[in-house]
Amino acid sequence: MTTRHAIETSGLTKSYGDHEVLRGVDLTVPAGTVYALLGSNGAGKTTAVRILSTLLKADGGAATVNGHDVASQADEVRESISLTGQFAAVDEVLTGRENLVLVAELRHLKEPGRIADELLAQFALTEAAGQRAATYSGGMRRRLDIAMSLIGHPPVLFLDEPTTGLDPQSRNEVWRTVRQLAGQGTTVLLTTQYLEEAEQLADRIGILHEGRIIVEGTLAELKQIFPPATVEYVEKQPSLEDIFLAIVHDGATTQAAPTEPATTDSAATTEGAQR
Ligand SMILES: Nc1ncnc2c1ncn2[C@@H]1O[C@H](COP(=O)(O)OP(=O)(O)OP(=O)(O)O)[C@@H](O)[C@H]1O
């Protein structure tokens, strides 16, 4: 059976011992879109991604990926996805090119060398192709990791904290790659703790908290749930970070104060100065 959603879960639960990590996760990711799963450390983001990528069995609920049930059709799910884990999976002893060739061979693809060379070019790694991955910077390693996960053109990509630990320039490179993939129709579910990353990349954003997706929507929708603060002279839109912190801290509002005290400046001048 095919669905128009690339990823769908309903009532997904998972506990470790008596620690209930997922308490009924419902999420829907339309095909060809980018979904960002936000949550604090330990919220269960990696747990959810591991269930969706068949590495872990849920205790309850249901999930389909690319129309296949993760529990009963794990092989079909695995053929439809790739996972870039929270910690890079490159083999440091091998060169960048060897890593790519190895994955292409494991996937039984024809012309693994050509596939590797194309990806090296796409990810600006051609010059470093012959160097051991151990010598790569964090950003290069992350790019190689993502390149490896694209071999075979999986329609659904899971990226678990793809830019953690990267400098801003490398982060931008990863963001560009994700946008490019989404532009080509790949469905991307990424987890992140960087709220700006969600703002930059995601069509829809879900906040995972205490085992459930407590808020879900486009950035514009999330901003509507949380109306902008109005002060005497300045109106400031809440950032996604404001929304996230306010929700997660049970209503303990963390709206940023205006950067300038209200003065005789006109609202327009003050607003302009804030940008
Ligand atoms: N194999 C395991 N055995 C026991 N507890 C686990 C196991 N894996 C994860 N947990 C616990 O489950 C909770 C959720 O972990 P998970 O890794 O899914 O969180 P996360 O949202 O990805 O966090 P982070 O942002 O730190 O990556 C944590 O409290 C973690 O300690």
Ligand SMILES: [Mg+2]
């Ligand atoms: Mg994690």
